[in-house]
Amino acid sequence: MIHIAVLPGDGIGPEVTREAVACLDLLSAERGLGLRFTEHDFGGVAIDRHGEPLPPSTLAACKKADAILLGAVGGDRWNGCAERPEAGLLKIRQELGLYANLRPVEVLQGGQWSPLRSEVASGSDILVVRELTGGIYYGEHRLGEDQASDLCTYTREQIERVAHVAFRAARSRKGKVTQVDKANVLATSRLWRSTVDEIAKAYPDVALDHLYVDACAMAVITEPRRFDVILTENLFGDILSDLLSVIGGSIGLLGSASLGSGGPGLFEPIHGSAPQIGGLDIANPSGAIASAAMMLDELSLGDAGAVLREALEATLLSGCRTPDLGGDASTSGFGAAVRDRLEVRSRRDSGLRHLFMTNRGCCG
Numbered sequence: 001m002i003h004i005a006v007l008p009g010d011g012i013g014p015e016v017t018r019e020a021v022a023c024l025d026l027l028s029a030e031r032g033l034g035l036r037f038t039e040h041d042f043g044g045v046a047i048d049r050h051g052e053p054l055p056p057s058t059l060a061a062c063k064k065a066d067a068i069l070l071g072a073v074g075g076d077r078w079n080g081c082a083e084r085p086e087a088g089l090l091k092i093r094q095e096l097g098l099y100a101n102l103r104p105v106e107v108l109q110g111g112q113w114s115p116l117r118s119e120v121a122s123g124s125d126i127l128v129v130r131e132l133t134g135g136i137y138y139g140e141h142r143l144g145e146d147q148a149s150d151l152c153t154y155t156r157e158q159i160e161r162v163a164h165v166a167f168r169a170a171r172s173r174k175g176k177v178t179q180v181d182k183a184n185v186l187a188t189s190r191l192w193r194s195t196v197d198e199i200a201k202a203y204p205d206v207a208l209d210h211l212y213v214d215a216c217a218m219a220v221i222t223e224p225r226r227f228d229v230i231l232t233e234n235l236f237g238d239i240l241s242d243l244l245s246v247i248g249g250s251i252g253l254l255g256s257a258s259l260g261s262g263g264p265g266l267f268e269p270i271h272g273s274a275p276q277i278g279g280l281d282i283a284n285p286s287g288a289i290a291s292a293a294m295m296l297d298e299l300s301l302g303d304a305g306a307v308l309r310e311a312l313e314a315t316l317l318s319g320c321r322t323p324d325l326g327g328d329a330s331t332s333g334f335g336a337a338v339r340d341r342l343e344v345r346s347r348r349d350s351g352l353r354h355l356f357m358t359n360r361g362c363c364g
């Protein structure tokens, strides 16, 4: 039995997560994967019900789970709270030691939904490796009447461990890491550069270059195909990955995996809770489904992740698309279309199995 803790969260979180869980449930039944799901309050909804965004019962369930599937949290409704929903997100990442956030950006066939010219966008295939439990999000925040400050700190060890993740990932891809920082101004960025240069010596087969984050923001739009793995700190990775989502056509397409050393991974779309479209059944659940596929990969469940990704891509390419991609499919309709494809595939596979068994029977 594989236990999945599901944290739907706020806004569109529950809608997109529902579709991802339904896909996983179907795959699990068809392939005997033994996935079991339990839902837990997290984010704004947890503030309403428990007075805090990450209740101890939710954290305990996540620690015991084999993997965590998360929707999104946040909304203006909780702006005045002592602890906002987003604080729960930072806390769960830290509590579970999820220091590496992997955000793949791929442009499907020809890049027809991209606002960029297709000759610029098509063929782009980038993996953002974002440091997730350090930097300015976790430094001391001081808010005074006329002055405020946020402290950005990184240790060599924090940089080293996420750099290894990026270099290992590059080895199974095109063999290139671009480390992104602001080393012309920031001390933390200089530590990033020297540390990553040191780590690179252990990976002579991987090419390394460095780019300032402002120049990188331009280059990912003008020549996205030049990138393979982008390694960067927490804040820059957060911003650059939303920017990169534009290349594929919508932020609703991208999933992510947050991993640490050995405990359960956390899988979530890169987008937020999009409160203005929450409850309208128009959000794109692709990012949540792509995250579920990454979860299946991480749980080493054979080709289940690849099968789910194929069904997702085939559905998108068939013309079934939500309004963010110019279509008129609903969230639930899109999810059902992905599941239809999974069922067709399953019938085809079992037909092939049957044929194979029959033939074997015939031929002795």
Ligand SMILES: NC(=O)C1=CN([C@@H]2O[C@H](COP(=O)(O)OP(=O)(O)OC[C@H]3O[C@@H](n4cnc5c(N)ncnc54)[C@H](O)[C@@H]3O)[C@@H](O)[C@H]2O)C=CC1
Pocket (backbone or CB within 6 Å): 012, 016, 071, 072, 073, 074, 075, 076, 086, 089, 251, 252, 253, 268, 269, 270, 271, 272, 273, 274, 275, 276, 277, 282, 283, 284, 285, 287, 324
């Ligand atoms: N991991 C998380 O839980 C995250 C939470 N947030 C929170 O979410 C709330 C809203 O933040 P925003 O800055 O508006 O970012 P957002 O990512 O929720 O939305 C940005 C834009 O993208 C659209 N969008 C996002 N996901 C979509 C989807 N699946 N399908 C179609 N359109 C989609 C939204 O309608 C909006 O126009 C805030 O409270 C923020 O703090 C933001 C980012 C990540």
Ligand SMILES: CC(C)CC(=O)C(=O)O
Pocket (backbone or CB within 6 Å): 086, 089, 090, 238, 270, 271
């Ligand atoms: C809501 C923030 C805490 C994080 C964020 O925007 C993200 O992880 O993409």
Ligand SMILES: [Mg+2]
Pocket (backbone or CB within 6 Å): 238, 239, 242, 270
């Ligand atoms: Mg973000």
